[in-house]
Amino acid sequence: MLDRKRVVVIMPAYNVAGTLERTVRELPAQVVDEVVVVDDCSSDGTGDVGLALGCHVVRHPKNRGYGGVQKTGYRVALERGADVVVMVHGDYQYSPRLVTSVAALLTAGAYDAVLASRMLAQDPRRGGMPLYKFVANRVLTGFENTVIGARLSEYHTGYRGFSRHLLETLALEENSDDFVFDNQMIAQMVHAGFRIGEISCPTRYESDSSSMSFRKGVRYGLGVVGTALELWAHRNGVRTSARYDDRGRRLVPEAPIPLRAVNLGDRP
Template structure:
């Protein structure tokens, strides 16, 4: 709890048995997190069994693998149902240092931001020395630059696995209509920006270890193309040239925020 706000951490997990406990321990070490929710997307390892040993954690397991986006949909529904005021999403692969939660949520409670992203990119040397593959660094920089221009933002990293949401964001956006794949995150951000929510970021230390999750080059390429298409749809939508289903059901918040 911070400033009377219930803080719930969600972990969309897949084959995270080796790192889940370490991530959980760092999350709970700060003393401000009220609830942890782990959703296992039908892992091939014993992620669900490890999750069941985490004190006080709510654990759900998909009977079949549904995808990263579908995992998050379950996470956010459970978080809202539990009464969360602030929802923190952190990958349970121990790549992102969750000890920054205690600082990042302050931007939400002080009503400075509605969404806070953890930025892995401060300097090129630091990022590469931390283990990010060169091709991922280059593609991240190119995509993030394009997305900043298209969305009219100034974020350091659009593709972070550490994100914090004000409850109102998740209640306003129709996330059920989003992709069940990795592009879910970019669609959610595009919707939030379209609705007028304020997005900010903070630096977050990262680790690229053998147990850290990663997608291969082919899936990274597909993801990059999908990101470009989401930005293009956003530009066409705000310009009034086209209407896209992904931006439906947002008028109520638009009117309220004017």
């Protein structure tokens, strides 16, 4: 709990049995009420590690991809009564200790979304970010800021937190099950007028930090450009997209939300 708000961490987890324990143990226990591990049909026992650590583990019967994992994670977090949700990757790429900082900007009501940026106030290459990723990040970020009209230091961090209201409002089911989900979600947030804040966050790039090959990176980059152009087309009436309007499918929590009443019962 933070500011009497229930903080749920969702953890995308695909074959991260080797890093999951360290990631979960470094979460600030006094702030995080629950950890939802979404096991994307791992073959290395990731889900069992999560269970042994006391996490709420949901497992996909088939591998769906990083966007599909987020749809499941946010839906389950809403079902379990989250007031704010922070995504922490299970591969220990982002410091779990910063959940407190991300969540604090949300629980204080300052922002609806908080991105932990690797580009603010530091050089991510020191943490091992490969040069081509750094350059691609800068170029794509410049392009997106121009086309989308936001002022973010980067669009590509996987460390993010959101208010419940934002997760209930955006048409997240319209988004990709792949990596470009992250980008589509930012475009939706900007279009809907949600307030986006940033904190800075150190980077860690080691052999187990990313499955993003050069090839996949190119596909992702094209998806990012496509996302910005799609929003431009929607705004200018060239071609509307359900991603950005009332037709879009929202996340539908499957269960009632009993925890919410219990945990917020002491509110005035």
